[in-house]
Amino acid sequence: MMRSMTGYGKGRAEAEALASTVEIRSVNSRQREVRFRLPQVLLAGEGRWRERVHERVARGRVEVMVALEGERSISGRIKLDLAVAGELVEACRELVETFDLDDGGLRADVLLRMPGVLESASADPEQVEELFALVDRALTAALDAFDATRRTEGATLLADLRQREQVVRRAVARVRELAGPVPERLAKEVRRRIEEILGESAVDPARVAQEAAILAQRADVTEELVRLDAHLGRLEELFSGSVGEIGRAAEFLVQEIRREVTTIGSKASDPAIDEQVLRIKGELEKIREQAANLE
Numbered sequence: 001m002m003r004s005m006t007g008y009g010k011g012r013a014e015a016e017a018l019a020s021t022v023e024i025r026s027v028n029s030r031q032r033e034v035r036f037r038l039p040q041v042l043l044a045g046e047g048r049w050r051e052r053v054h055e056r057v058a059r060g061r062v063e064v065m066v067a068l069e070g071e072r073s074i075s076g077r078i079k080l081d082l083a084v085a086g087e088l089v090e091a092c093r094e095l096v097e098t099f100d101l102d103d104g105g106l107r108a109d110v111l112l113r114m115p116g117v118l119e120s121a122s123a124d125p126e127q128v129e130e131l132f133a134l135v136d137r138a139l140t141a142a143l144d145a146f147d148a149t150r151r152t153e154g155a156t157l158l159a160d161l162r163q164r165e166q167v168v169r170r171a172v173a174r175v176r177e178l179a180g181p182v183p184e185r186l187a188k189e190v191r192r193r194i195e196e197i198l199g200e201s202a203v204d205p206a207r208v209a210q211e212a213a214i215l216a217q218r219a220d221v222t223e224e225l226v227r228l229d230a231h232l233g234r235l236e237e238l239f240s241g242s243v244g245e246i247g248r249a250a251e252f253l254v255q256e257i258r259r260e261v262t263t264i265g266s267k268a269s270d271p272a273i274d275e276q277v278l279r280i281k282g283e284l285e286k287i288r289e290q291a292a293n294l295e
Contacts, residue, residue: 002246003295004153005029005060009146013137019069020134022142024053026150028293029061037065045132049139056143059247059295064142066135084116150295157290161250162239164283164290165232168257171276171283172228175264178273179221186215186269221264228264231257250291254284 009024034053036046053062092106235253238246258281265277 002154002158003147003150004157004293005150005247005295006153006293007146007150009142009144009149011138011141011143011145013134013141015130015134017070018131018134020131020138021067021069022135022138023065023067024062024142024146025065026057026060026062026146029059032057032059033061035061035063037063039066039068041128041131042066042068042135044128045135048132049135052136052139052143056147057295064139066138068131081116085111085114088114154294157293158239161287161290164287165235165239167283168280168287169232171280172225172232172261175221175273175276175280176225178270178276179225179264179268186219190215219267219269221267224260224264224267228257228260231260247291247294250294251288254288254291258284 005026005028007024007026010021012019012021014020032054034050034057036049038046049064049066053064088111089106095101231253235250235257238250238253261277261280261284265274268274
């Protein structure tokens, strides 16, 4: 089913005195980019959770925020290394005595910020795994909610894209009707202009016929219309909803359709066809913008 690249999902899991909340947000991006915001105690689990997100997301910039409640009970307590602190105090006194410095005293808050004075004790591996399992559950709930919002928006985009694709089809059908008489009309126009310039008696019918045939051949857009039908058929298949990732494919097809339509407009040189060409290009631009929102 078609998915939008933008979405939001939130999940929560609880176990005894612990709880985990996971929020997922995504915006458009041509590539896949996943960023995690994790508490320190969960950093080791980022790889496993990144794989889970990759299973659900093909394109887009995704931010995953994981929060914990009650994690201090298993994240390891703060350990004060008095030996290191004592060495720092002694070093400070030695500096004062050696260089005859003013002894302003070493404040405790400054000492606590010195490297090695405070350390986090390692958490129990079994408790950490229990916490990871809790986050797994919250992430699953968040991914389900996230996917649901992307599917809902994708369905809205799909309805709009189908409608615009039909507008393009009708305009192309009108171009086909208008393009049919164009070669003959141009041939008559060539004959009329030559007769106006040279006079009817001086006109060589064979030469006029030859010039008219060349001009008619140049104005023939049959090949472009055939390719347009093929591109539109592929576009309709993409918008059927049975294809997974369609964003890049749709953008490519829009580019190809636009190229064929531009060629038709330049070859036909007909105001009525030009009007339809402009209409098609306007719809193609809207399709391109919408396709850029799709996974």
